[in-house]
Amino acid sequence: MPSTARVSDTIVDQLEAMILEGTLQAGQRLPTERALAERFEVSRPSVRDALQKLGARGLVRRQQGGGTYVADGVGASFTDPLLELLSQDPNSANSVIEFRHALEGLAARLAAERGTAEDRELIQRKFDELQRLQAEGSLEEEAAADAEFHLAIAEAAHNPVLLHVMRTMFLLLRDNIVGNLGSMERGSEPRQRIREQHENMLKHIVLSPDPNKARASAREHLETVGDMVRDNIAAEERQRTSQRRDLFKP
Numbered sequence: 600m601p602s603t604a605r606v607s608d609t610i611v612d613q614l615e616a617m618i619l620e621g622t623l624q625a626g627q628r629l630p631t632e633r634a635l636a637e638r639f640e641v642s643r644p645s646v647r648d649a650l651q652k653l654g655a656r657g658l659v660r661r662q663q664g665g666g667t668y669v670a671d672g673v674g675a676s677f678t679d680p681l682l683e684l685l686s687q688d689p690n691s692a693n694s695v696i697e698f699r700h701a702l703e704g705l706a707a708r709l710a711a712e713r714g715t716a717e718d719r720e721l722i723q724r725k726f727d728e729l730q731r732l733q734a735e736g737s738l739e740e741e742a743a744a745d746a747e748f749h750l751a752i753a754e755a756a757h758n759p760v761l762l763h764v765m766r767t768m769f770l771l772l773r774d775n776i777v778g779n780l781g782s783m784e785r786g787s788e789p790r791q792r793i794r795e796q797h798e799n800m801l802k803h804i805v806l807s808p809d810p811n812k813a814r815a816s817a818r819e820h821l822e823t824v825g826d827m828v829r830d831n832i833a834a835e836e837r838q839r840t841s842q843r844r845d846l847f848k849p
Contacts, residue, residue, distance in 0.1 A: 606641050610649035613639070618658060618669060619759045621766065629659065629667045695772065696825040700818065702761060703749060707800060707817035709756035711808040718755035719805040725751040726801050733794065742776040748797065752804060752817075789827060796820035 617623045630638065635646045650667055653659040661667050710718065729744040736744070746769060753765040765772070780790070796819060803813040 606645040607648035607652065610635070610639055610641065610646060611652050614649065614653060615658065619763075620757075621754055621759065621762050623669050624766070625669050627669045629669070631666065693825070693828055695768075696821060696828055698768070699749075699772070700821045700825065702765065703752070703821060704814045704818045706749075706753045706756045706758075706761055706765070707804055708810045708814035709758060709761075710752045711804045711810040711813035713757045714755035714804065714808065718751075722748070722751045722755060722801065722805050726797065726805075729797065730794075733790075738777060738780055739773075742773050742780060745776045745780075746773045752800070755804070789823075792823060793820070796823060 614623065614629075623629070629635065629650075632643050632646045632650070636643045639646070650659060650661065654661060654667075658670055659667050660670050710722070714722070725744070725748040729741070729748050732741045732744045749772070750762075750765055750769065753762050756762065796816065799816040800813065800820065803809045803816050
C-alpha cells in the first residue's frame with residue numbers, strides 16, 4: 600500500500616499542474632480537505648500533507664478557519680507599482696499593443712489548433728457576454744469583458760507560459776482597452792469594425808477552426824487597434840501643441 604508521503608506527492612503534482620495550466624488561479628479557494636480526498640480518492644491525511652507541501656513552496660496559503668487558497672502572488676510578475684508606472688507612461692498604450700500583437704496572433708493560432716470543446720464553449724460564452732456589455736454595459740465593464748474574451752483564447756492555446764504572461768498583464772490589458780474604447784462613440788464605425796473583427800476571431804477559432812485565418816484575424820484586429828491608438832496619441836499631441844501656442848498669444 601503506498602505511503603501517505605508518496606500519495607501526497609501525487610496530489611501535489613496534480614494540483615501544481617492545475618495551477619500551471621490556469622485551472623486554479625491566484626486567490627482561488629480550493630475545495631475542502633474532505634472534497635479533495637473524495638476527488639482524488641485518497642485519505643484526508645494525504646491531502647493535508649500535500650497542502651502543507653504546497654504551502655511550504657509558497658503556492659497556497661491556509662487561512663485559519665477559512666480554507667486554503669492559491670497564493671495571491673502566483674503569476675504576479677507585474678506588481679502594482681510597476682503597473683502604476685506603466686499607466687503613467689504616455690508611450691505605454693502603444694507598447695501594450697505591440698506586446699499584444701506579438702502574443703495574441705500566436706494564441707489565436709494555437710487556440711484554433713488545440714482548443715477543446717470546453718475551450719470553445721468558454722470562448723463563445725465570453726464573446727456573448729462581451730456583445731451584451733457592448734450594448735448596455737459601462738465602458739469599464741465592456742473593457743473587462745473584452746480582456747476576458749482574449750484571455751479565454753489564450754487559455755485555449757494550452758501554452759502555460761503564454762497564458763500566465765497574459766494573465767499577469769490583465770489589469771494593464773483592461774486599462775489599455777478602456778483607453779482605446781474611450782475615444783470612440785458606442786455606435787461609431789471604428790467600434791463596429793472592432794466588433795466585426797471579434798466575430799471573425801470567433802469564427803476562425805470556434806465555429807470553423809482555421810489556425811492561419813485565426814492568426815490573421817487576431818493580427819488584423821490588433822493592427823486596427825494600434826492605428827487607432829496612434830491616431831489618438833497624435834491628436835492629443837496636436838491639442839497640447841495648440842494649448843502651448845495659446846499661452847504666448849497677445
